[in-house]
Amino acid sequence: MHKLVIGATIIDGVSDKSREGDAILIVDGRISAIGRHDQLAVPADAEIVDMSGKFVIPGLLNANVHLLVNASLETLLRFEGRYEELITEAAQVALKAGMTTVFDTWGPRKVLMTVRDRIDRGETIGSRIRCAGNIIGFDGPFSGDFFAKAAEVASSWFVDRVNATWVENSGRHLMWMTPAQVGEEVRTYIERGIDFVKYGATEHGGMAAGAFLQFSELAQRAIVDEAHRAGLTAQSHSTSVEGLRMSIEAGCDLVTHCNMTGPVAIPEETLGLFARSQCGAVIFPLTDAGLEHVKGTVSDLEWTMWGAADTNARNLVRSGAPILLANDGGVFAPEMLREPWLKGTWNGLPEAEALGRLATGHFVWLRAMEEKGMAPMDLLRAATRNIARAYKVDDDFGTLEAGKVADLLILDADPLEAARNYERIHAVMKDGALVDLAGLPEHPLLTADLPPPLDEEGNYKRFLHHGARMPGCPSCAAGQH
Known part of the structure; x- marks a missing residue:
């Protein structure tokens, strides 16, 4: 099937300038040629797609999402046996928001792979998943790495069932092993069909705010070597300056949230190592408005850490390291977003500044990095070409060039003029086909509204108080009821 996209300004991600007056010829889902309409060999039966006055860029990529991020006890119980539906919904949310390919860096392997394959076969619509x-x-x-309290209230049967679904043979027991034994376990996990390897260079959880190292340098190299031996990329979760240095020296292809290094800034020598190695720098930035909000809600310790993360983001812009867009993006259940405790975290930011939202967080990222001094074309490449290169899929994705998959994002305004213009989506084309954006997601679950209040809720009387809080009551002062 042939399509010819005409009339738009093309920003291909290769040239440093926009291309005006050119057309894109698409054949069987791939770009056949880009050039002047009258110079292209256009078949007589080609479908003309007129995008006059629009701006065409490569489909956006996201280097770090979690399509089943809402792994709370309530959500996993409510949708037990339906995780594929949740992941499909999230993939459709991502596609509607202009992301034609997303890289899921933590989730239930078997379920993710099932949805990945359905999308690849064309049986289900959604952003391409790796x-x-x-x-x-x-x-x-x-x-203890994530939501330990669930184990205190759920049955051990259900807790073990959920943990096994995520972990299999890749969990904490590896920390007791020799590097060679770690490599063997990673090799077994890779053989189950994952697309890339992610490991914890530093811990995840509240034990030491991310300061503890998870694996020795030799063990990290064994993990990376196994990934590369299988032809896959390797990345680390890093939250300290030493975790970051060790990840780069281990040969990682990219490092997730590398600007998060506790209360200290990345040393200049590590910034230089980043640039020399060309390891992908996956940055989690907040906008200036988001930082102001966080400053008023978190502890002094956490604010110090966010301040260092902002300094790191700015320094990485000037370092020469390839910067990648990512945001831990996921779909949160509406009942979770209402929880008071969430407002005291980075996921509780006002919607316009909430980095972690799958549908909008990548737009926040682009505005935040614009504020930190990233040039317009560098912003576009951070969301397209740089990610494709880091994951070694740039033969197919990341730029608009002949031979590549026809993933296009069509905007109503020039993204090189302002980062906010990425939000002005006119159309999305994936594999050369226009996406019905209005119909996504097809089956809302976590994106659906909460059910209306029960009649009984209007009659409900709280046990301790109703109305004004009692002064001097410790529980009232803490907002615990």
Whole structure:
């Protein structure tokens, strides 16, 4: 099938300038040629797609999402046996928001792969998924690495079932092993069909705010070597300056949230190492408005860490390291977003500044990095070409060139003039086909509204108080009821 996209300004991600007056010829889902309409060999039966006055860029990529991020006890119980539906919904949310390919860096391997394959076969619409499954060395959702309280109230049967779904043979037991034994376990996990490897260079959880190292340097190299031996990329979860240095020296292709290094800034020598190695720098930035909000809600310690993360982001812009867009993006259940405790975290930011939202967080990222001094074309490449290169899929994705998959994002305004213009989506084309954006997601679950209040809720009387809080009551002062 042939299509010819005409009339638009093309920003291909290769040239440093926009291309005006050119057309894009698409054949069987791939770009056949880009050039002047009258100079292209256009078949007589080609479908003309007129995008006059629009701006065409490569489909956006996201280097770090979690399509089943809402792994709370309530959500996993409510949708037990339906995780594929949740992941499909999230993939459709991502596609509607202009992301034609996303890289899921933590989630239930088997379910993610099932949805990935359905999308690849064309049986289900959604953003193209590539997945790592579990983070090597981490325990499951109902553990000290994530949501330990669930294990205190759920049955051990359900806790073990959920944790096994995420972890299999890739969990914390690897920390007791020799590097060679770690490599063997990683090799077994890779053989189950994941697309890339992610491991924990540093811990995840509240034990030491991310300061503890998870694996020795030799063990990290064994993990990376196994990934590369299988032809896959390797990345680390890093939250300290030493974890970052060790990840780069281990040969990682990219490092997730590398600007998060606790209360200290990345040393100049490590910034230089980043640039020399061309390891992908996956940055989690907040906008200036988001930082102001966080400053007023978190502890002094956490604010110091966010301040260092902002300094790191700015320094990485000037370092010469390839910067990648990512945001831990996921779909949160509406009942979770209402929880008071969430407002005291980075996921509780006002919607316009909330980095972690799958549908909008990548737009926040682009505005935040614009504020930190990233040039317009560098912003576009951070969301397209740089990610494709880091994951070694740039033969197919990341730029608009002959031979590549026809993933196009059509905007109503020039993204090189302002980062906010990425939000002005006119159309999305994936594999050369226009997407029905209005119909996504097809089956809302977590994106659906909460059910209306029960009649009984209007009659409900709280046990301790109703109305004004009692002064001097410790529980009232803490907002615990």
